[in-house]
Amino acid sequence: MSPTDPLDPLDRALILATQGGLPLVSRPYEGLAAQLGIDAAQVQARLARMLETGLIRRIGAVPNHYALGYAANGMTVWDVDDARIDALGEQVGALPFVTHCYHRPRHRPDWPYNLFAMVHAHDRAEVLRHADRIADLLGDALQGWDVLFSSKILKKTGLRLKD
Amino acid sequence: MAERQARAELSELDRRIINAMQGGFPLTDTPYRDVAAGLGISEDALLVRLRELLETRVLTRFGPMYQIERMGGKFVLAAMAVPEARFDAVAEQVNALPEVAHNYRREHRFNMWFVLATETPEGIDAAVARIEADTGLPVYPFPKLREYFVEMKLSA
Numbered sequence: 001m002s003p004t005d006p007l008d009p010l011d012r013a014l015i016l017a018t019q020g021g022l023p024l025v026s027r028p029y030e031g032l033a034a035q036l037g038i039d040a041a042q043v044q045a046r047l048a049r050m051l052e053t054g055l056i057r058r059i060g061a062v063p064n065h066y067a068l069g070y071a072a073n074g075m076t077v078w079d080v081d082d083a084r085i086d087a088l089g090e091q092v093g094a095l096p097f098v099t100h101c102y103h104r105p106r107h108r109p110d111w112p113y114n115l116f117a118m119v120h121a122h123d124r125a126e127v128l129r130h131a132d133r134i135a136d137l138l139g140d141a142l143q144g145w146d147v148l149f150s151s152k153i154l155k156k157t158g159l160r161l162k163d
Numbered sequence: 164m165a166e167r168q169a170r171a172e173l174s175e176l177d178r179r180i181i182n183a184m185q186g187g188f189p190l191t192d193t194p195y196r197d198v199a200a201g202l203g204i205s206e207d208a209l210l211v212r213l214r215e216l217l218e219t220r221v222l223t224r225f226g227p228m229y230q231i232e233r234m235g236g237k238f239v240l241a242a243m244a245v246p247e248a249r250f251d252a253v254a255e256q257v258n259a260l261p262e263v264a265h266n267y268r269r270e271h272r273f274n275m276w277f278v279l280a281t282e283t284p285e286g287i288d289a290a291v292a293r294i295e296a297d298t299g300l301p302v303y304p305f306p307k308l309r310e311y312f313v314e315m316k317l318s319a
Binding site for chain 2: 007011015020021025026027028054056058059060062063068070071073089092093094102103104107116120146149152153154155156158160162
């Protein structure tokens with residue numbers, strides 16, 4: 001993670017104006033510009049800069065994975081030897097069916113797992129086959145694992161800055 | 164929550180739109196027209212389909228994905244073990260916080276998993292304290308120690 005600069009007021013205003021989504025109109029940047037009292041070219045330049053610095057990961061649509069037929073969403077969690085987790089985490093993250101992969105803290109004794117890999121698939125059997133492949137990859141660095149299937153999306157709004 | 168669980172009936176065009184719109188939206192004067200041209204449809208047709216996909220919650224959102232860590236903020240995954248009898252009420256309490264960006268029910272003793280997104284790192288602690296006070300249940304935070312991979316695109 002690179003060091004962060006304090007958020008520029010105009011960038012912040014732009015985030016506030018777009019965190020609910022981009023306007024679905026022919027000239028969306030012009031609409032935002034009018035709202036912020038600047039011109040469309042400035043909005044475009046600001047967004048381009050935020051993409052460059054990584055403040056914006058991407059501009060696009062977020063699908064509800066259930067609606068796309070990805071009925072099984074398994075959070076696979078692994079208790080992996082701490083000394084080897086970085087090398088193995090990179091390899092697990094590179095597997096084509098893993099959509100997110102993180103090293104996170106354990107909460108012993110309730111939670112021994114330190115590697116989290118999200119797997120989206122069409123059914124649970126497919127998730128479990130993918131998990132077997134992760135287990136093989138982790139080999140003797142693996143002390144235990146589990147798969148937590150999601151059964152409901154309770155909320156999915158994304159980031160909301162306060163006004 | 165009106166979140167649909169069922170697989171949506173999607174036309175071939177809807178699938179192409181969803182696949183094309185998951186990233187790389189252009190920073191041009193008429194970006195929808197430009198994406199539509201790539202798909203061989205009119206701008207109006209694209210806007211109509213996008214509105215419909217958002218309304219029916221096939222798409223949960225369309226716009227920039229902000230990486231809050233780059234602006235001094237924090238994203239933290241957190242879990243709770245919620246008694247089944249109180250699950251819906253607790254979900255309502257948790258979801259009421261604007262800091263909760265998403266929330267999933269999972270089949271485990273830890274049956275509620277949500278992501279807190281706040282503009283400052285201190286905001287996370289405040290949100291955790293608030294949820295613990297509101298619900299009387301412990302919150303287990305799982306801040307990321309290292310990110311190995313993130314790629315949220317799913318092909319439709």
